[in-house]
Every structure is written in C-alpha cells, then in structure tokens.
Amino acid sequence: MAETRPRLLIVGLDRYTLDACVRLGVDAVVVCGASGWDDGLMNVPPELTVLRVDDQSSAEAVLMGLRRAGLGAGDFDAVHTSDEYSMVTAGMVARQLGVPGLDPETAVRFRDKSLQKAAVHGAGLPAARCVVIEDVYSVSGLPELPFAPAVLKPVAGAATALTTSVRSIGELRARSEEYRRNRTGQRTFVLEEHVVGDEWFVDGLVFEGELLFLAVGAYGDPCLTAIESGRALWLRHFDPCEESRVYEKARGLVGPALDALGLRDGAFHMELFHDGPSGTLTFGECAARRGGALVHEQVQAKFGVNIAECAVQIALGRRPEIDAKVSPDVFGGCYLPGRAGTLLGCPTPEELVALEQVRFARIEHPVGTHFAAGAVHTSQRIGQVMVVAASVEQLTGRFEEVRRWFDERLWVLPDGLTTRGRRDFQRDWRPDADFGDTLWR
Structure with missing residues (x-):
C-alpha cells in the first residue's frame, strides 16, 4: 500500500515554505490573498494547489474559501503560516478544522505588543514598560508622557511601520494629528519606554518546548534609528565560535521569553537590545515565524540550516534533524x-x-x-x-x-x-x- 502523503494548509505565500513542501513531498493547499497575488513576486509551484481569497488574514475569508473549494476538517493534517498578519487567523482556522496549528491565544501574544511585554514582565524578565493608546487619533487623555523618550508604534504592526520616537507630550500630539490627518488605518498603538543599546535579533526553532537551534545577529543600526536617519538597513550574523559569549547571553533570555509567551513548536524571530556598557540584555519583540529581510538566506549560508523546511516539518509534528555546519565567513x-x-x-x-x-x-x-x-x-x-x-x-x-x-x-x-x-x-x-x-x- 502506498504511503499517504502529508497534507498541509498554508496561509500566505512564502517562497521557501512552498519549496520545502515540494522537496519534502507534502501536498499543500496555499491560501493566497488578493494583495499577494497582485504583487506577483512569489508564485506557487505547480505541484501545489492555490486557493484564492480576498484577504488571507481574515478567518472569514479563509473559511469561506475552503468551503467553496469543498475542503474541510478531513483534508489536512495541519495548518501553517509564516505571514505575520495571518498568525491568529491560521490558529483560528486550525482550531476550527480540528488539526494542529499555532494556538490562537499564543498567536495573540505574539501579535499584540502590549500583551507580549506583559507576559515577559510577568516572568520576571527585562522588557520595556508600555501603555496602550486605544485610539491614536485622540491622545488628550495623556497630560504627560509616562516615560521619555518613548517609542510610539502600532500594537500589532511589523517592519517598523508607523514607528516613531517621541520626546514630549507635544511631539505625541503632533504625531496623533498627523495620523488623523492621513487617516491611518491602524489606530490602536502602544507607547513604549525607549531602550538604549544595539539591536540584536535571534532566529530559531523550538519543538515540543525544546530550543533546537538559534542564530543570533545584529542590525547595523537599530531599525528605528535607520528609519529616522535615512540610512539603509543592514544586518549580519554573529559567529557562534568566535563570538560565543553573544550566544550564551542571548540563550539566557530567549528560552525563558519563549516559555513566557507560550511557543512550544515552530520558528521564531526575536529582537533584543544589548547595552554594551552595562552588558544588560532587554527583550524587544518576538514573532512566531522566521525573520524577514534575507535572514533565511543568511542562516542557510552561515549555518547550513533551512529554517523554512524545519518549520514545515515541525508543523507536521516531526522533529527536524538539524546538523548545523558553521562557516567561518x-x-x-x-x-x-x-x-x-x-x-x-x-x-x-x-x-x-x-x-x-x-x-x-x-x-x-x-x-x-x-x-x-x-x-x-x-x-x-x-x-x-x-x-x-x-x-x-x-x-x-x-x-x-x-x-x-x-x-x-x-x-x-x-x-x-x-x-x-x-x-x-x-x-x-x-x-x-x-x-x-x-x-x-
């Protein structure tokens, strides 16, 4: 009897996830929203099935698309996504289908920056203080900044979009007026305590709560600094042999932070702030998917590890065999x-x-x-x-x-x-x- 091929529902387009499905022999249905389809940079391999929907981040749109295609609970072994804006949706769809996927409550902690900070703080780990601004169009309820300088950002944003420094209540009000004038779509924001230091990032994999792999790197400038200065962003990875102390320090915060956030399976991208003079390391943010930019390509070149392929295996309940071979370059x-x-x-x-x-x-x-x-x-x-x-x-x-x-x-x-x-x-x-x-x- 022929072995049954695993079946995966993938929400969103990701070139390396789709390539991994083809190479691993996984039958996948790929949910593609209108914006991703119209962009055209990434195409779905012919071996996989495309399911077009209006908005891949909408549980309603995804469930209606599945229903139209005659697909349901018995058609998939798991649900997987590496799209930041579809994390909660993928979790809700997995729960509806009764198959493994990122728990929706966990997904919410990874999307909502205020809940994320609260969970990390609750575990006794260092993280910036923050307050929620329910509607950035109106900040009249704040007579003064709770801390200055502060960082204003959407509560569930990505790519440092709409993220700015504010040093006074006047600057906050000016930013509020600008967002109201421009009719900014995102309106729930957080105001965070500004944390000084170099910005590190960690990409890794966890399986059944065990940290299997991590790659630590640093941005040339903190992302917000690069935006405000107009300098082009660049990033590089630390060497685990020559710069082993970086890995020791990062591992001491990464594991407990993931435990606090509740991620037991999958890939993650965490950002940390390292203050050189004091040596302190502070939690910044974390996403339940690998990093953007060329993180995938850099990790594969430096460590010989395909994070996307490992994430697909983990989504299917398989422990990936990771044999990292570190390049000295x-x-x-x-x-x-x-x-x-x-x-x-x-x-x-x-x-x-x-x-x-x-x-x-x-x-x-x-x-x-x-x-x-x-x-x-x-x-x-x-x-x-x-x-x-x-x-x-x-x-x-x-x-x-x-x-x-x-x-x-x-x-x-x-x-x-x-x-x-x-x-x-x-x-x-x-x-x-x-x-x-x-x-x-």
Missing part, C-alpha cells in the same frame, strides 16, 4: 534603497550576483513602482543583497561599494518635473535615442 544582508519618484530601471539580480563577494540578490519592485520621499518602514527598498566577507569591517565596506554601484545604475524619474524637465531627463536616460521634433524636408 561573515555573512550579511543590506537593503538597496531607491529614490523618490518612479522606477524606470535598475540592475538585475544576475548583474548584482556577478559582483565580487555578492552571493545572493533580490529585486523586489518592477518598473513603474513609485517611491515616496523618505523611508517610513524597513521594507521600503528596491531590493536586497547578501554579501560574504572575511570580517565585519570588510562586510560594511563592501555594502557601501555595492550600494554605490547600484545607485549609479538606477534610473528613477523624479517627482515634480515640468514637461521640459522630463524631456531633459529622457535625453540623459536614452542618450542613444532622438525624441526631438525636427523639420521635415
């Missing part, structure tokens, strides 16, 4: 920022990978994409590159060289030009073409 990723205006052209991933020390490149936006002035979240970029180097100093130097090379070959039509200005731009963009209106003879 330094691996890091950096963003390739754009400029305000409309993208007309840029180097291809193939051209970027042909550059010395560049091991991977991704261009995330097609021609015609419009970029506003100034960065507003950490996902605002044209693409990303992963670089390998012999030292951190060499890594950061190469980042600068690659970004400069990319920017010199980047064509962006600036906003606000007159028609004459656009004609001048066109002559520079296409010096080989003559668009002039000459006299016919």
